[in-house]
Amino acid sequence: MIFPRTFTALLIGAASPLGCKSESGECQVVSSMTLTDDEKSPSGTSPAELLQLSKPENAAFLWDLGLDGSNPTNAGIEEEVSVAVTTERASGSAQYVVTEQVGNTEQDGNCGPSLHVPVRLSLTTSDGALEEAFEADLILRYATGVASFDSSFAFEDLNGWLTPVAAGADGEVHAEFGEEVRGWVAVVVTLTSDGAARENWTMAGHWGDVAPPEDAP
Amino acid sequence: MNNDVDPPNGTPIDLDCSGTKISRRIVIAVGHCFFKSGAWTDTRRLVPAADGIADSELGADPSPHGSTTSQWRYIRGDWMDHEWTNYDFGLMVLYNDSALKCWWWHAWQENSSGLTQDDVLLYGYPGEFQDCGGANSPHDDDFCFASIYGMGDPVITEGAYRFHYYMDTQPGMSGTGVYKIEGSERVVYGSHRGDYGCCMTDASRLNGGNTDLIQDAQSDHPGDGC
Numbered sequence: 001m002i003f004p005r006t007f008t009a010l011l012i013g014a015a016s017p018l019g020c021k022s023e024s025g026e027c028q029v030v031s032s033m034t035l036t037d038d039e040k041s042p043s044g045t046s047p048a049e050l051l052q053l054s055k056p057e058n059a060a061f062l063w064d065l066g067l068d069g070s071n072p073t074n075a076g077i078e079e080e081v082s083v084a085v086t087t088e089r090a091s092g093s094a095q096y097v098v099t100e101q102v103g104n105t106e107q108d109g110n111c112g113p114s115l116h117v118p119v120r121l122s123l124t125t126s127d128g129a130l131e132e133a134f135e136a137d138l139i140l141r142y143a144t145g146v147a148s149f150d151s152s153f154a155f156e157d158l159n160g161w162l163t164p165v166a167a168g169a170d171g172e173v174h175a176e177f178g179e180e181v182r183g184w185v186a187v188v189v190t191l192t193s194d195g196a197a198r199e200n201w202t203m204a205g206h207w208g209d210v211a212p213p214e215d216a217p
Numbered sequence: 218m219n220n221d222v223d224p225p226n227g228t229p230i231d232l233d234c235s236g237t238k239i240s241r242r243i244v245i246a247v248g249h250c251f252f253k254s255g256a257w258t259d260t261r262r263l264v265p266a267a268d269g270i271a272d273s274e275l276g277a278d279p280s281p282h283g284s285t286t287s288q289w290r291y292i293r294g295d296w297m298d299h300e301w302t303n304y305d306f307g308l309m310v311l312y313n314d315s316a317l318k319c320w321w322w323h324a325w326q327e328n329s330s331g332l333t334q335d336d337v338l339l340y341g342y343p344g345e346f347q348d349c350g351g352a353n354s355p356h357d358d359d360f361c362f363a364s365i366y367g368m369g370d371p372v373i374t375e376g377a378y379r380f381h382y383y384m385d386t387q388p389g390m391s392g393t394g395v396y397k398i399e400g401s402e403r404v405v406y407g408s409h410r411g412d413y414g415c416c417m418t419d420a421s422r423l424n425g426g427n428t429d430l431i432q433d434a435q436s437d438h439p440g441d442g443c
Contacts, residue, residue: 067286067312101388143346144231190257196430197297198437199257199290211262213286214315 027099027111035094035115043142047094047117050140053147054087054119054177059207061125064184067213072187072202074163075129082126083207085175085183087149090135092118112143121149121175123185125205129162130185134173149175152188162204171204182208218250218309218392220259230269230279232363233260235341236309237394237405238322241440243431244287245325246392247408247421248296248307255300261287263309265320269345269363273356279363282320288312291434293426303378305410306421308431310438319443323394325405327428332372332380332406339384339409339420340367341393349387361387373417380407381419395420 037047061083063075071077099111116137123132134151141148153171155163164171164187175183184206191198203213218234234250250260264284271277287309295304311318343349343361350359366387374381386393386409393409407420421427 067288068314188257192294192297194433195294195426196433197252197292197294199251200288201257201261201290203286211284213312214317215280215284 028102030098030100032095032097035096037089037094041096041113041115043096043113043115045115045140045142047089047115050115050117050138050147051087051089051119053140054138054149054175056084056086057181057207058082058084059181061205061207063205064203064213066202070165070202072165072169073129073204074161074165075205076127079127081129081205083130084122084124085181085207086122087119087138087175087177088122090118090120094118112141114142115140119149121151121173123173123175123183125160129160129205131159132173138177145178146180147177149173149177149183164204166200172201176208180209182206182210184210218244218246218260219262219264230264230267230345230363232267232269232342232344232389233258234391235389235393235409236263237392237408238263238265238317238320239325239394239405239431240322240435241318241443242311242313242315242438243322243434244309244311245394245405245408245423245431246307246309247410248292248305249300249410250392251290251307251309252292252297253300257290261290261309263287263311263317265317266365267342267363268365269342269361270356271364273345273362283316285311285315285317289434289438291430293430302410303376303421304426306408306427306430308434310434311440313438313440318440323396323405324402325394325423325431327423327425328406329377329422329424330375332375332422334371335397336369336371337380337382337395337397337406337420338367338369338403339386339390339393339395340365341386341390341409342366343387344389347387347389361389363389366390367393375422377424378422379410379413379419380422381413381417383416384418386418 061081063077095116119138136151172186189200236244236246289310292307293304347361349361394405395407396403407422413419
């Protein structure tokens, strides 16, 4: 069913100019306001109340394998591990932000009002693999009622002994607070070559109720 | 398609994009589903034949065929570097161990011209909180709730990278396979992308460059069995 490649390349070269820049379809800010920590946002939550929501947690922590059974890190998957998760206020102002989806690509951006509070999230596992503090905004999205924290890191910057199997991999940490408290650490490999960019993302470990790589019905 | 940890069984589905399985391990979509504004998105999970209405109306499982996390995601280099509309194409590669590897897939056709006036169809998944209008939603609030929605219409104009049509689509439907009916078979010619001009919408066609991406992914990650 595939035409010979040379025929196709000729048609492209003859018929089309270079592409124009995409008008990105995304959540764009339509209003924002700075809040003091005790000031309620128009949606009804103050930064201090959001910090209360992200109270310290001690939970069981599981090191994960990929769906193919490979271990993305040097962590011991058989060990019983716990994790201590704490958040504290970091410097910077809290913001109430309202976004709306704009642009001409049709990804659902899950836009709407949100509250952003700079925090320092500490993550310490009982096996010593992670003894870290990450700084980023704790973000409460009012549409879902979930407060979440996301940060990327370089493995060589970690205080703990966790290292990835893949050379050049980076790390990500995600934490959620609300009715469900959960989070994970992931290993990310990005490769670029031959006109393509490729990304491999593997969850390395998690706490709380996190869907497995595959969930059969 | 959604992010890694929401559903299978959550409410709402938190749908991000639509996609089309075209081989054992390849699910095609568009580049902005996977990489946008200079960063990779968290859209990695495939929930085939998702049913958000069943979920929101009946409390039923919105993932009747389960779900799976992709192993790799591929986008065009020019999409990563510039986010040029003409390179808005991408795909997910499923694990070779995934139970969904042998779940059925569409035929597809490399193409770079010749679609004008041809009837094409698309059926994708508008996001939970997009407005589908009263006739298209059982919800009092008219929200689409990530239930399959689509239509067919002729291709109006085309270029070597994209083809354009008058079909009303919603956020969440990016990546939907745009197909023709050939005999008894649905054959995918492109992935729905977004608006074009004031009134049309368009698809990234499966031209030579996008076909190269598919074939590179298949070569890097062959799927055996089935």
